[in-house]
């Protein structure tokens with residue numbers, strides 16, 4: 069029977085599930101839209117994994133992403149870790165000498181600075197969407213170009229055009245202006261890619277020392293236009309790893325593997341039946357004291373299996 | 388007078404103050420989402436978050452029957468100096484003509500105004516009593532702060548998750564009932580024992596992680612707006628110290644200059660290495676404390692800044708430089724109405740991973756060590 073480690077990355081836009089073997093070969097990966105239903109998307113991902121791999125023995129499970137605690141509770145994860153560490157771990161595995169990681173997803177983006185295989189600095193976008201995939205999605209829609217063609221079109225442009233990309237609203241009005249000046253769609257798209265990269269480097273990368281080798285990952289790394297824009301801006305080669313869009317999930321699987329191997333622990337994994345189990349979450353405001361914590365409660369078939377959010381431990385410890 | 392005040396940090400201290408002056412105290416509720424909603428609704432959009440939260444607090448206190456609101460002013464060129472007047476105007480425009488807002492500006496700005504205010508809130512209590520009780524209050528703040536500092540050093544190592552916070556809640560309740568100085572010292576000793584009796588795990592000196600919290604006073608002091616960052620860090624196994632404690636603030640701002648401890652002047656001097664002119668808020672202090680924490684052997688700094696806070700924006704822009712020159716990792720967290728908690732937690736966790744790595748060496752092994760602890764910490768919530 070195949071022995072695997074499972075990694076799950078639950079973000080607000082997508083849920084990624086991967087399986088790796090002992091040597092970190094990726095045996096399976098899937099990418100599912102979260103659609104505000106993290107429980108369903110985690111179940112769906114695990115179900116697909118079982119269908120694809122057949123009989124396997126799960127040695128460990130790791131979760132990451134903004135839904136990591138929830139996913140961890142549902143699956144019975146061994147390691148629950150933030151996505152910056154998870155991304156870094158995966159990238160270091162595939163590109164051992166990496167110094168700078170650009171991670172751009174649909175809703176958020178990060179820059180992680182590595183030195184001697186250690187995270188030494190990082191930054192994440194907070195509120196601004198102008199440096200993320202949704203900026204591109206939105207503009208592609210405006211221009212009526214399928215996002216899949218976006219990259220190729222950008223590469224076909226011959227003239228550079230500068231689009232003001234400080235903010236999506238200004239980018240939009242500038243785009244309309246440039247269209248009226250007679251620039252082609254391809255040129256405008258190239259301008260948009262440049263704007264996104266500029267924006268991202270200025271906002272998220274402000275004050276950071278960006279050193280090569282550069283690794284570019286996250287959903288947006290599929291876009292050749294953006295890749296080219298990075299290379300123009302940084303005057304350097306950009307590495308896009310093979311599994312660029314599921315690196316967080318791979319990282320959490322590696323973390324689970326390391327943990328299990330080091331401690332010889334038995335996994336907490338609930339088994340593949342978890343996909344058929346009925347989970348629900350609820351939250352309530354505790355009126356136990358003036359803190360009024362928002363407590364999250366996860367139940368499995370009616371029985372409470374996890375709680376968090378209480379500051380005093382009253383609920384967490386009640387289990 | 389039915390008196391209330393903005394909620395910031397250990398609000399029992401302000402409550403005590405007005406009790407000692409024999410006022411009827413309307414305790415403002417601890418800020419919640421509702422406070423925020425109210426504040427945001429009635430404040431100028433581009434005001435910074437402390438102004439909005441305080442606005443919300445005032446409205447909630449008025450709902451509970453407060454007639455007089457007492458607050459401290461701000462000085463220097465940042466907008467904080469206008470907070471009081473802005474709040475006053477907003478209250479007026481909402482039709483609260485009967486609400487009085489008393490603003491205490493720094494006494495050295497105008498001793499006259501200061502004493503006029505003191506006369507107002509003195510409430511006819513004879514001077515000798517005022518002085519005696521204020522001295523009790525001064526010690527009250529000191530003792531409470533001492534206990535809080537202990538809490539921050541015990542929490543990361545507690546064996547039973549949440550216990551330290553529970554004890555801290557008890558301590559505050561007990562302090563709330565104190566009436567005299569004698570009682571104060573007795574309660575203080577008992578609370579200390581309570582803290583010492585919390586079972587903790589032994590952690591090697593070289594494995595301890597210490598983080599200093601710096602930034603604008605309101606977001607540093609008020610846990611409801613900063614997601615309870617001290618507890619988050621504590622629960623991740625990190626010792627915490629803030630740049631600001633009420634006792635020190637009183638010493639720095641209200642105690643006459645000659646009696647002040649030297650520390651404050653030193654911090655300012657350290658800050659002036661990077662910010663030479665007065666820009667208001669706590670910018671110079673923030674920088675000064677960053678350097679001070681580093682000199683005292685801390686491993687990292689969390690810098691809290693209200694979104695759109697001018698002085699802290701200046702600090703933030705200096706941070707890459709300071710961080711490099713002083714050689715200490717600094718995490719800047721902007722705080723606004725819509726900061727997502729998940730995002731914030733991710734940053735904090737990743738930052739702590741980074742500090743641990745830095746401290747423990749340079750191999751991949753390190754990550755594994757971290758995970759182990761982490762799993763223990765996080766798995767507590769799972770069955």
Ligand code: SF4
Nearest residue numbers: 354356357360361378
């Ligand atoms: S969970 Fe604990 S700290 Fe939070 S409101 Fe309830 S009693 Fe208070």
